[in-house]
Amino acid sequence: MQPQRAEQLDDRWIRLGGIAFFVLLAGYTYKAYEDPFSLATAKLLLESIVNSTATWEADRWILVRFQRKYPSLPQARKRLLLAIPLCWLVNVLLDWLVMWVVNITHFRPPYSEAVFLQTITSGLIIAFLITGIQEAVYYFARLLQAERETEQLKKENLQTQLDSLKQQVNPHFLFNSLNTLSYLIGEDAEKAEEFLDEMCKVYRYLLRNNENELTNLATELQFIRSYFHLLKTRYGDNLHLNLAIEPCYEQSLLPSLTLQLLVENAVKHNVIHKDYPLTVHISTQPNGQLLVKNNLQKKVQNVSSNQVGLSNIASKFNLLKQPEIEVTQTETEFMVSVPLIQPSH
Incomplete structure (x- = not known):
């Protein structure tokens, strides 16, 4: 480009x-x-x-x-x-x-x-x-x-941080997380400790996210595992994450919190039930793209959304002079393909 x-x-x-x-x-x-x-x-x-x-x-x-x-x-x-x-x-x-x-x-x-x-x-x-x-x-x-x-990109990153922190510390999410933690303490202390550890990792990553505009894929995946652990504890076997990442792409770069926004988008807009489990696939493609897709089972009730998350991601890639992200929706799947940025040596 x-x-x-x-x-x-x-x-x-x-x-x-x-x-x-x-x-x-x-x-x-x-x-x-x-x-x-x-x-x-x-x-x-x-x-x-x-x-x-x-x-x-x-x-x-x-x-x-x-x-x-x-x-x-x-x-x-x-x-x-x-x-x-x-x-x-x-x-x-x-x-x-x-x-x-x-x-x-x-x-x-x-x-x-x-x-x-x-x-x-x-x-x-x-x-x-x-x-x-x-x-x-x-x-x-x-x-x-x-x-x-550069200033505009910093503003975009700050807005992403703010939106993500709002999502993570809003009373509803915090109540669910603490309620889950309270339940685990009474039922399984070992799992409660694990849950608390992952929760700390999520908040630590979010709070430190402003240090860099870009992060490598390996770091983003490490964060998304912790983030998904919180979601998995809440939704159980009704929510699944599949990773298919080629090692050669782990040092490729992308805007921070890209994966979190895409996973959050999938969880927010789809039914998650034992009869309708939701599976999120994250994989690297031979053309240097990162593909995030999920089975499509939209919620019946209206969920407030102006595709802010996707617009935020698209804006960042545009400012970084990268190819545009590709959003595809079929009758059964929703897919977002984002370009991986090769680190300069």
């Missing part, structure tokens, strides 16, 4: 400043300051304004095309290697065109063949200058965009 394009900064003042610089440079080269109010100076300035504007805008247009084709910052070298020779050629051709028009119209003293040849060198220098300045503007725009996206 190609990185998103950077927002175009308003570079009008930079362009105007650059064009003005070239006009002043031309005036200094031809010593227009010796007779600043003459007709010859006015013609020189007019020619310089036309030539400088056409050159700058043409070079900028070329570079913007390559920025859109190769938008990431690591591709800067490739952009410049392609853009500079093309800008050089355009600059020389524009200079020759302007000088040819001047010569045939006698607008100003004619240019000699030597001046035509000099534009080959000056055209390259100008190409370096213009593309360098415009690339710097683009680089700054990308940095600003990356900073904004």
